[in-house]
Amino acid sequence: MLGEGILKGLAETARNFVGSYVSKERLTTVEYPEQKIAPVEATRDFPFLVYDGKDWDAGLRCVSCQICEKECPPKCIFIEKSKDKKPDATGKPQFYPARFDIDISVCMSCQICVEVCPFDAIKMDTEFELSTTDRFGGLLLDREQLAKSNEYYHQIHPTEAAAVDARLAAERAAAEAKAKAAAKAAAASSAANPAGGEA
Amino acid sequence: MVERLDQLFVLLSHWLVSFLPAGLQQAGGILIGVVVIVCLYPALFAIAVLMERKGLGRMQNRYGPNRVGPYGILQPVADGIKSLTKEDIVPLSADSAVHFLAPLVVVVTSFMGFAVMPMGRNMVLVDLDAGLLFYFAMGASTELAVFMAGWSSRNKYSLLGAMRAVAQMISYEVPLLLSSLAVVMITGSLSLTKIVAAQNSYTGIFPHWYIFTPWGFAGFLMYAISTTAETNRSPFDLPEGESEIVAGYHTEYSGFKFALFFLGEYVAMFSISGLGTTLFLGGWSAPFSFLTWIPSWIWFFSKLMLSICVFIWLRGTLPRLRQDQLMNFAWKFVLPLSLLNLLVAAMWRFLGDGWERWVFCSAVLLVAYVVVGLQEMRSDHFGPRSYRYVE
Amino acid sequence: MSVISYILAAITVGGGLAAVLLKNMVHCALAVSLAFAGLALLFLDLDAQFAGFVQILVYVGAVAILVVFAILLTRSSETPKDGGVFSPTWLAGLVVAAAVFAVIGWAVLNSVGGLSYETAVPAVTVQQIGQELMGRYVLPLEIVALLLTVATIGAVIVAMHEKEDAK
Numbered sequence: 001m002l003g004e005g006i007l008k009g010l011a012e013t014a015r016n017f018v019g020s021y022v023s024k025e026r027l028t029t030v031e032y033p034e035q036k037i038a039p040v041e042a043t044r045d046f047p048f049l050v051y052d053g054k055d056w057d058a059g060l061r062c063v064s065c066q067i068c069e070k071e072c073p074p075k076c077i078f079i080e081k082s083k084d085k086k087p088d089a090t091g092k093p094q095f096y097p098a099r100f101d102i103d104i105s106v107c108m109s110c111q112i113c114v115e116v117c118p119f120d121a122i123k124m125d126t127e128f129e130l131s132t133t134d135r136f137g138g139l140l141l142d143r144e145q146l147a148k149s150n151e152y153y154h155q156i157h158p159t160e161a162a163a164v165d166a167r168l169a170a171e172r173a174a175a176e177a178k179a180k181a182a183a184k185a186a187a188a189s190s191a192a193n194p195a196g197g198e199a
Numbered sequence: 200m201v202e203r204l205d206q207l208f209v210l211l212s213h214w215l216v217s218f219l220p221a222g223l224q225q226a227g228g229i230l231i232g233v234v235v236i237v238c239l240y241p242a243l244f245a246i247a248v249l250m251e252r253k254g255l256g257r258m259q260n261r262y263g264p265n266r267v268g269p270y271g272i273l274q275p276v277a278d279g280i281k282s283l284t285k286e287d288i289v290p291l292s293a294d295s296a297v298h299f300l301a302p303l304v305v306v307v308t309s310f311m312g313f314a315v316m317p318m319g320r321n322m323v324l325v326d327l328d329a330g331l332l333f334y335f336a337m338g339a340s341t342e343l344a345v346f347m348a349g350w351s352s353r354n355k356y357s358l359l360g361a362m363r364a365v366a367q368m369i370s371y372e373v374p375l376l377l378s379s380l381a382v383v384m385i386t387g388s389l390s391l392t393k394i395v396a397a398q399n400s401y402t403g404i405f406p407h408w409y410i411f412t413p414w415g416f417a418g419f420l421m422y423a424i425s426t427t428a429e430t431n432r433s434p435f436d437l438p439e440g441e442s443e444i445v446a447g448y449h450t451e452y453s454g455f456k457f458a459l460f461f462l463g464e465y466v467a468m469f470s471i472s473g474l475g476t477t478l479f480l481g482g483w484s485a486p487f488s489f490l491t492w493i494p495s496w497i498w499f500f501s502k503l504m505l506s507i508c509v510f511i512w513l514r515g516t517l518p519r520l521r522q523d524q525l526m527n528f529a530w531k532f533v534l535p536l537s538l539l540n541l542l543v544a545a546m547w548r549f550l551g552d553g554w555e556r557w558v559f560c561s562a563v564l565l566v567a568y569v570v571v572g573l574q575e576m577r578s579d580h581f582g583p584r585s586y587r588y589v590e
Numbered sequence: 591m592s593v594i595s596y597i598l599a600a601i602t603v604g605g606g607l608a609a610v611l612l613k614n615m616v617h618c619a620l621a622v623s624l625a626f627a628g629l630a631l632l633f634l635d636l637d638a639q640f641a642g643f644v645q646i647l648v649y650v651g652a653v654a655i656l657v658v659f660a661i662l663l664t665r666s667s668e669t670p671k672d673g674g675v676f677s678p679t680w681l682a683g684l685v686v687a688a689a690v691f692a693v694i695g696w697a698v699l700n701s702v703g704g705l706s707y708e709t710a711v712p713a714v715t716v717q718q719i720g721q722e723l724m725g726r727y728v729l730p731l732e733i734v735a736l737l738l739t740v741a742t743i744g745a746v747i748v749a750m751h752e753k754e755d756a757k
Contacts, residue, residue, distance in 0.1 A: 001569070002573070014512070016258050017257045017258045296617075328715055329643055332639075333639075339646065339651020339652065340646065340651060342651060343658075346658055358662075365659075
């Protein structure tokens with residue numbers, strides 16, 4: 001019947017209007033910035049560099065392989081490789097980034113840098129309140145601003161961080177086991193060789 | 200005491216005017232009335248804008264503005280300051296004389312409508328014999344101003360918006376006039392004070408407002424639809440819908456001129472709701488006979504604000520109508536029904552008192568509504584969807 | 591004649607003159623609406639309320655809109671070429687206008703007769719106009735209504751044919 005839909009719509013909006021005063025959970029907005037909605041786990045905003053341990057300079061996982069710089073679509077990552085090498089978490093000497101800048105006014109949060117990193121060194125942050133009054137330097141985040149600890153990573157993406165930690169620990173254990181087996185084999189062959197050499 | 204309160208403003212104006220010499224007293228009275236109208240309705244406009252934003256917000260399950268002042272009541276002040284301090288940009292190729300005059304004409308013609316509206320007992324600025332005709336004449340002049348605004352901006356969107364707005368206003372002018380004509384026919388006068396006086400009587404506790412008669416109810420509905428279209432309000436706001444045509448005919452206006460257009464639109468809404476109140480809802484008369492001790496101007500303004508709330512409610516509920524849909528609606532649905540309403544009002548008058556005329560008139564109107572409504576709802580030009588795929 | 595009548599007459603004549611002398615077509619249309627409004631105010635000055643308000647409603651509210659729509663839809667806003675405002679046969683136009691003015695003026699002056707403009711005119715209410723229209727002048731009213739209906743139907747037919755041709 002003509003006009004029926006209008007009446008139903010009017011009843012719906014009237015219910016919304018009255019309900020918004022009566023029941024607080026009907027309102028879908030929160031009073032930002034006094035109240036904030038907690039972000040979901042899969043939220044992603046801009047990248048950050050993960051470091052293990054306490055010292056951000058020494059524990060950075062990034063080895064400056066520059067794969068993320070090459071893969072980044074808008075080319076917002078600027079890396080300068082260091083000249084010397086530093087030992088990483090497993091003790092192996094690796095290069096480290098002397099300079100790692102991300103221009104977040106260019107970054108489009110596509111997460112490609114995270115996907116291609118072989119060392120789980122760069123992950124997506126959930127921080128979005130990054131506005132600044134300095135429009136040239138304020139949006140260029142350098143190495144120190146980007147470095148955040150592994151505990152922070154666990155806080156914002158718990159399941160992901162747990163998976164990454166498990167995988168890294170497994171790799172480290174496998175590497176250690178291989179080293180031990182190699183050492184045992186080397187010791188066995190060196191023990192066998194002099195015996196063989198004498199005979 | 201009750202009469203003193205009711206005639207408070209009349210007595211106040213008489214007292215003020217008594218300071219003037221006798222020759223100037225009539226002019227002084229009118230001047231005081233004009234000053235009051237020009238100060239009161241922009242204040243009501245500020246309240247209405249706030250009500251609209253908060254009301255729309257609550258209807259859409261969100262808060263309205265609530266930062267400026269407690270519960271956001273100072274928001275209109277902030278809006279006013281913003282529009283006054285913005286730069287007034289006039290496009291280089293725009294017709295500067297017409298561009299400047301258009302918002303002025305809109306505001307002036309919108310305010311002129313208040314000259315004949317009875318806002319309370321004995322509270323009409325000019326009691327014209329042809330008051331209703333004056334009101335519609337002023338409403339018609341608004342259309343020319345809208346066209347001036349759209350044309351002078353030298354902008355495709357403005358021109359398109361202006362043409363659509365003028366076409367819409369013209370098509371809905373006819374049902375507006377016809378639905379008011381039924382009231383004039385029954386009252387026997389074009390004077391708004393006489394129309395209110397004819398509705399000011401009571402049987403028992405119920406008033407004789409025209410909305411409580413079959414033809415009055417149908418007429419009121421058609422009047423409401425036509426006023427929503429005349430003032431370019433949702434769901435008929437295609438000419439100024441922000442998502443459709445940038446801002447229609449006021450695209451190229453910034454700062455205070457835009458505020459004037461906005462003011463003109465809301466003042467037109469007030470005046471046309473005031474007219475609807477006068478014609479169908481009994482003007483300044485009380486809804487029940489035991490409530491006549493409340494002053495008449497309070498009733499008038501309450502009914503006015505209630506109409507504004509209904510406008511806001513409609514805006515929050517309905518999606519926008521497309522141009523051809525709204526023109527179809529005007530010419531094929533509202534116009535025939537308003538002509539029939541005129542006939543039904545005549546039948547009402549000549550069937551004499553009694554329950555027969557209620558039944559007969561309601562039956563005729565309902566049957567017509569159902570028949571024409573079903574005709575409109577018939578969507579034989581929309582079959583089931585057919586899909587064509589690329590080979 | 592009071593000062594107000596002179597001012598209103600000046601507005602009307604000014605609007606009419608502007609309507610023929612301005613270069614921009616839309617300005618001309620707006621000037622002619624000003625002339626209509628001035629005419630309406632003259633009616634009101636002579637206490638003919640109904641005529642004045644209907645003049646505004648019909649002329650300013652509908653005829654002026656019709657004129658501007660016609661300008662919009664048939665030609666763009668450019669001003670005409672130099673000297674294009676006046677037609678080459680302006681002398682003939684002037685003679686015809688003067689002749690019409692002379693005829694109308696003669697008719698008005700002869701019909702007024704011995705009446706001086708100070709005799710009181712009975713105030714005509716809308717009700718009296720309505721009664722005259724429905725009583726003594728009902729035949730002209732119906733003929734005008736028929737004419738308007740024919741015009742409306744003709745407009746619809748003209749518009750419909752155009753759509754069919756476009757197919």
